[in-house]
Amino acid sequence: MKELNSKIPAGPLSEKWTNYKAHQNLVNPANKRKLDIIVIGTGLAGASAAASFGEMGFNVKVFCIQDSPRRAHSIAAQGGINAAKNYPNDGDSVYRLFYDTIKGGDYRAREANVYRLAELSNNIIDQCVAQGVPFAREYGGLLANRSFGGAQVSRTFYARGQTGQQLLLGAYGALSKEIERGTVKMYARREMMDVVLVDGRARGVIMRNLVTGELERYAAHAVVIASGGYGRVFFLSTNAMSSNGSAEWQAYKKGAMMANPCFTQIHPTCIPVHGDYQSKLTLMSESLRNDGRIWVPKNEKVAERLRKGEIKAKDVAEEERDYYLERRYPAFGNLVPRDVASRAAKERCDAGFGVNNTGLAVYLDFKEAIGRLGQKVVEEKYGNLFEMYERIVDDNPYETPMMIYPAVHYTMGGLWVDYELQTTIPGLFAAGEANFSDHGANRLGASALMQGLSDGYFILPYTMQNYLSDQIGVPRFNPDAPEFMEAEKQIREKINRLMAINGKQTVDSIHRRLGLIMWNKVGMARNEQGLKQAIEEIKALRKEFWQDVKVPATSGGMNNELEKALRVADFLEMGELMARDALMRNESCGGHFREEFQTPDGEAMRNDAEYSFVAAYEYQGPDAEPVLYKEELKFENVEVKQRNYK
Amino acid sequence: MLNLKLKIWRQKNNIDKGRFVEYNVDNIPEEASFLEMLDILNERLVLQGEDPVTFDHDCREGICGACGLYINGHPHGKYKNTTTCQLHMRKFKNGETITIEPWRSEAFPIIKDLMVDRSALDRLIQSGGYVSVRTGGVPDANSIAVNKHDADLSMDAASCIGCGACVATCKNGSAMLFVSAKFSQLALLPQGQVETYERVQKMVARMDELGFGNCSNTYACMAECPKGISVTNIARMNRQFLAAKIAEPLKK
Numbered sequence: 001m002k003e004l005n006s007k008i009p010a011g012p013l014s015e016k017w018t019n020y021k022a023h024q025n026l027v028n029p030a031n032k033r034k035l036d037i038i039v040i041g042t043g044l045a046g047a048s049a050a051a052s053f054g055e056m057g058f059n060v061k062v063f064c065i066q067d068s069p070r071r072a073h074s075i076a077a078q079g080g081i082n083a084a085k086n087y088p089n090d091g092d093s094v095y096r097l098f099y100d101t102i103k104g105g106d107y108r109a110r111e112a113n114v115y116r117l118a119e120l121s122n123n124i125i126d127q128c129v130a131q132g133v134p135f136a137r138e139y140g141g142l143l144a145n146r147s148f149g150g151a152q153v154s155r156t157f158y159a160r161g162q163t164g165q166q167l168l169l170g171a172y173g174a175l176s177k178e179i180e181r182g183t184v185k186m187y188a189r190r191e192m193m194d195v196v197l198v199d200g201r202a203r204g205v206i207m208r209n210l211v212t213g214e215l216e217r218y219a220a221h222a223v224v225i226a227s228g229g230y231g232r233v234f235f236l237s238t239n240a241m242s243s244n245g246s247a248e249w250q251a252y253k254k255g256a257m258m259a260n261p262c263f264t265q266i267h268p269t270c271i272p273v274h275g276d277y278q279s280k281l282t283l284m285s286e287s288l289r290n291d292g293r294i295w296v297p298k299n300e301k302v303a304e305r306l307r308k309g310e311i312k313a314k315d316v317a318e319e320e321r322d323y324y325l326e327r328r329y330p331a332f333g334n335l336v337p338r339d340v341a342s343r344a345a346k347e348r349c350d351a352g353f354g355v356n357n358t359g360l361a362v363y364l365d366f367k368e369a370i371g372r373l374g375q376k377v378v379e380e381k382y383g384n385l386f387e388m389y390e391r392i393v394d395d396n397p398y399e400t401p402m403m404i405y406p407a408v409h410y411t412m413g414g415l416w417v418d419y420e421l422q423t424t425i426p427g428l429f430a431a432g433e434a435n436f437s438d439h440g441a442n443r444l445g446a447s448a449l450m451q452g453l454s455d456g457y458f459i460l461p462y463t464m465q466n467y468l469s470d471q472i473g474v475p476r477f478n479p480d481a482p483e484f485m486e487a488e489k490q491i492r493e494k495i496n497r498l499m500a501i502n503g504k505q506t507v508d509s510i511h512r513r514l515g516l517i518m519w520n521k522v523g524m525a526r527n528e529q530g531l532k533q534a535i536e537e538i539k540a541l542r543k544e545f546w547q548d549v550k551v552p553a554t555s556g557g558m559n560n561e562l563e564k565a566l567r568v569a570d571f572l573e574m575g576e577l578m579a580r581d582a583l584m585r586n587e588s589c590g591g592h593f594r595e596e597f598q599t600p601d602g603e604a605m606r607n608d609a610e611y612s613f614v615a616a617y618e619y620q621g622p623d624a625e626p627v628l629y630k631e632e633l634k635f636e637n638v639e640v641k642q643r644n645y646k
Numbered sequence: 647m648l649n650l651k652l653k654i655w656r657q658k659n660n661i662d663k664g665r666f667v668e669y670n671v672d673n674i675p676e677e678a679s680f681l682e683m684l685d686i687l688n689e690r691l692v693l694q695g696e697d698p699v700t701f702d703h704d705c706r707e708g709i710c711g712a713c714g715l716y717i718n719g720h721p722h723g724k725y726k727n728t729t730t731c732q733l734h735m736r737k738f739k740n741g742e743t744i745t746i747e748p749w750r751s752e753a754f755p756i757i758k759d760l761m762v763d764r765s766a767l768d769r770l771i772q773s774g775g776y777v778s779v780r781t782g783g784v785p786d787a788n789s790i791a792v793n794k795h796d797a798d799l800s801m802d803a804a805s806c807i808g809c810g811a812c813v814a815t816c817k818n819g820s821a822m823l824f825v826s827a828k829f830s831q832l833a834l835l836p837q838g839q840v841e842t843y844e845r846v847q848k849m850v851a852r853m854d855e856l857g858f859g860n861c862s863n864t865y866a867c868m869a870e871c872p873k874g875i876s877v878t879n880i881a882r883m884n885r886q887f888l889a890a891k892i893a894e895p896l897k898k
């Protein structure tokens with residue numbers, strides 16, 4: 001049995017990180033030059049980590065799956081980034097941001113990690129402004145803020161509806177600077193196939209060059225996985241097409257533990273599904289809930305007429321509308337956390353009040369805001385989002401309310417890491433969405449960008465140095481060593497096996513079926529029976545995949561179908577672990593809602609006596625059940641209570 | 647449902663000469679996006695044992711800049727402020743022939759079919775498209791006040807998604823709109839001032855090294871830019887370039 005040691009420093013909560021930094025081990029500049037670090041992924045976490053390592057003097061190799069590091073999916077984050085600056089003077093503080101994040105995560109995150117995140121949030125804003133990130137500003141020239149779900153203060157910094165893009169371009173700039181200096185070497189269009197262990201430590205990776213199809217071996221003293229989340233296990237999600245969980249999954253199979261894999265965020269404001277050929281879903285920023293009001297008709301018959309297209313939303317009189325979030329949660333109203341808003345939408349639709357021809361949509365209405373602020377102000381705030389909506393749906397949201405429905409957006413679960421962001425494999429670190437660390441069972445809006453950048457700019461540079469301090473005598477590794485050759489051989493065999501099946505079903509068609517199992521049985525609401533069925537169905541589908549998938553041979557090395565097949569092969573295993581974890585957790589918390597465990601008025605019912613722990617799974621081989629480890633969560637600085645947004 | 651004829655550029659690799667291949671695709675839903683239409687074609691090709699069409703794409707919501715197809719003679723199609731992934735099939739007519747080509751520019755070699763190598767854009771940014779600050783040790787964010795008007799203009803310039811449509815549409819293969827957008831984002835902010843003269847000279851020099859052409863003010867780039875980046879950025883960069891050459895020329 002491995003030991004789960006979270007390595008949380010001693011001392012009071014607010015001094016832990018300061019103490020850590022004061023006592024960590026350092027590496028002198030001459031030795032840094034002799035140490036190599038590999039970073040997988042160039043989103044906010046990966047790019048900021050790689051740039052910072054480079055600045056410190058380490059040799060860095062960084063890999064991305066896209067044609068350019070600037071395209072990582074962090075770029076699609078719209079609404080903003082939280083920080084405890086308290087510029088609006090509305091009572092914010094580091095403690096309050098910490099508290100909101102712990103509470104928002106339904107008390108399933110580590111206190112020490114979350115406090116550090118809140119502490120570092122202010123440094124991030126300073127760093128990004130210094131880089132020239134064009135955040136929104138007030139007329140006096142200082143930074144503007146807006147509100148987001150799960151908070152009663154305005155602490156969200158933003159750059160129109162393109163905050164993720166601007167923060168990523170800032171990190172990409174820093175990365176580009178280091179590439180030019182020669183401290184960082186960039187490899188684009190590469191996908192990680194495996195992590196290589198030498199004597200139990202992570203010492204390198206096997207990459208697949210997506211252009212040539214060749215396998216490449218790279219060695220280093222430490223490896224960081226910052227490859228994002230695995231939401232595309234659901235097929236339809238707001239994730240980018242190349243987003244995948246394979247890097248995490250290979251690390252898991254090599255001995256790193258996966259934590260809380262069932263914690264998935266279903267985002268409440270996405271454009272509804274409209275057809276079975278659809279490839280992905282589009283998010284409408286949570287910031288819209290600042291001014292948009294969510295409603296469905298009070299009367300089922302009216303809902304039915306809306307579904308049939310006999311009447312339009314604007315024909316429904318004010319007194320006929322049920323602003324159900326404002327009704328159920330008067331204190332937070334339309335700004336309740338994402339999990340609460342998503343479940344409430346599902347509840348109304350399941351009860352027969354949904355709109356759109358599918359019945360799977362609710363309205364997000366700006367009529368009141370347009371009346372109050374004028375169309376011009378609304379346009380200034382949300383113009384690009386309205387445009388995007390109109391382009392996809394072919395409907396003008398200034399005149400008719402938007403229709404929205406929840407969609408898979410983010411995975412709170414991920415590789416288990418300790419306080420230093422190190423996995424259970426020494427020398428293997430995980431950052432950003434790829435780790436499980438800070439969001440518990442539900443992530444608050446505008447917190448993903450904060451976490452990615454704090455991991456990359458401000459945490460890993462310290463903890464990596466601490467790890468490498470006793471590696472200075474270790475010479476550079478040879479990527480032709482037997483461990484590397486063996487790992488490469490196994491991947492080659494796996495690829496050959498996939499290509500040889502030559503069955504009758506496309507990768508996408510199987511992936512779509514997996515997505516439906518996941519959405520229906522491991523999605524927004526789960527129950528014991530459904531989860532047990534899901535496990536069996538996924539196993540059967542996995543078998544079918546390995547017998548009947550069709551991966552065409554292509555001329556040359558580029559083979560998109562093979563890329564997808566390798567990812568789906570992993571999704572077919574991950575989905576099962578997610579279902580197992582959801583089945584184990586006999587409680588409802590955050591994004592994990594078990595129908596058996598709810599309060600009489602339909603709120604999530606936690607079971608703190610038995611489930612106040614992080615569930616970490618250790619791989620035991622193909623088709624064997626993983627071993628569950630529990631990291632108990634201790635709350636010494638917040639009072640654990642049932643979440644209340646009423 | 648639409649029945650369409652597609653004329654798609656197929657090219658095995660950078661050495662292959664390439665050619666147009668025609669495909670008939672039937673029963674395309676009008677709500678589908680342009681890339682979903684290509685997905686449907688590819689799914690059929692795979693089942694027939696043919697090589698599917700390769701193209702770049704990722705976020706499919708118009709922000710990552712990965713996608714970029716020349717559609718009926720226009721980069722990203724003929725509609726304003728629209729990336730390829732945001733183009734929907736309802737904009738096409740039943741029975742229409744759609745011609746689909748890759749970006750064609752000397753600086754963007756074709757990798758396969760509709761996929762090109764745009765790494766030259768990264769090398770342009772590497773030459774100086776950033777503020778040279780290190781992680782940590784920076785002042786409080788609100789110690790730097792920025793006039794709202796300038797901040798907004800900076801954000802306009804920063805909206806560039808780096809798709810390369812400006813280069814692809816330019817008869818000279820110039821990257822002026824791309825470079826000037828990044829230059830302007832930083833030049834309009836106090837944080838970018840310190841390195842302005844150095845930045846403009848380095849980025850222009852790198853543009854020449856990489857084989858991008860010169861700007862002859864046709865403004866095709868602005869007309870085709872899916873993010874509406876303005877050529878006023880080019881004018882700003884030209885002014886600053888001239889000023890830099892006089893005030894602080896870089897030593898060769």
